[in-house]
Amino acid sequence: DTGVSQDPRHKITKRGQNVTFRCDPISEHNRLYWYRQTLGQGPEFLTYFQNEAQLEKSRLLSDRFSAERPKGSFSTLEIQRTEQGDSAMYLCASSLGDGYTFGSGTRLTVV
Amino acid sequence: AQSVTQLGSHVSVSEGALVLLRCNYSSSVPPYLFWYVQYPNQGLQLLLKYTTGATLVKGINGFEAEFKKSETSFHLTKPSAHMSDAAEYFCAVVRSTSYGKLTFGQGTILTVHP
Numbered sequence: 001d002t003g004v005s006q007d008p009r010h011k012i013t014k015r016g017q018n019v020t021f022r023c024d025p026i027s028e029h030n031r032l033y034w035y036r037q038t039l040g041q042g043p044e045f046l047t048y049f050q051n052e053a054q055l056e057k058s059r060l061l062s063d064r065f066s067a068e069r070p071k072g073s074f075s076t077l078e079i080q081r082t083e084q085g086d087s088a089m090y091l092c093a094s095s096l097g098d099g100y101t102f103g104s105g106t107r108l109t110v111v
Numbered sequence: 112a113q114s115v116t117q118l119g120s121h122v123s124v125s126e127g128a129l130v131l132l133r134c135n136y137s138s139s140v141p142p143y144l145f146w147y148v149q150y151p152n153q154g155l156q157l158l159l160k161y162t163t164g165a166t167l168v169k170g171i172n173g174f175e176a177e178f179k180k181s182e183t184s185f186h187l188t189k190p191s192a193h194m195s196d197a198a199e200y201f202c203a204v205v206r207s208t209s210y211g212k213l214t215f216g217q218g219t220i221l222t223v224h225p
Binding site: 045104 | 115120143145147152153154155156157160162201203205210211212213214215216217218
């Protein structure tokens with residue numbers, strides 16, 4: 001069990017650019033979640049997958065955000081045409097039953 | 112729908128003093144409840160969780176929490192604070208009937224003074 005891995009740890013991008021983040025869950029976990037966390041706030045749910053199926057997507061998630069989990073293993077989160085308001089920590093978690101494990105996050109800074 | 116309210120965005124205690132971080136939840140179905148700790152620029156680490164069984168749950172680093180259904184609360188306590196406990200703490204809830212997404216509170220920053 002190597003935990004949940006996220007890559008990159010930090011990303012600085014110019015406004016208007018596209019960015020993609022990767023999450024590798026714990027191998028036996030069937031569910032994978034993406035959260036966004038801004039300073040002083042709790043993690044905010046974005047979307048989650050059971051195996052390769054995207055089961056829920058937050059209404060707060062704009063059309064510029066898309067997530068995939070091909071083959072039910074790793075997942076990617078893409079943000080198109082980044083805005084300064086997208087600057088945040090993006091957390092990935094995986095679960096099996098009631099056991100949830102979080103990665104260390106990707107910190108995005110949009111300049 | 113589920114929601115979590117953490118009373119007090121900042122709590123300050125002296126080293127060796129009791130730590131009490133408050134969490135109240137709302138859930139339409141029986142909940143599972145979690146406490147996570149987050150150190151700066153890191154992910155979330157599970158402290159403890161309540162699913163079924165004993166309502167007093169013991170976790171890592173000397174923390175414990177008690178599920179009180181009548182009060183819809185799941186407060187986190189530690190008898191004696193240590194400097195290393197300084198961090199941000201998050202309470203979270205999930206539906207016990209379907210698991211799925213965790214819903215988090217706004218967090219409480221714990222400061223420990225020498």
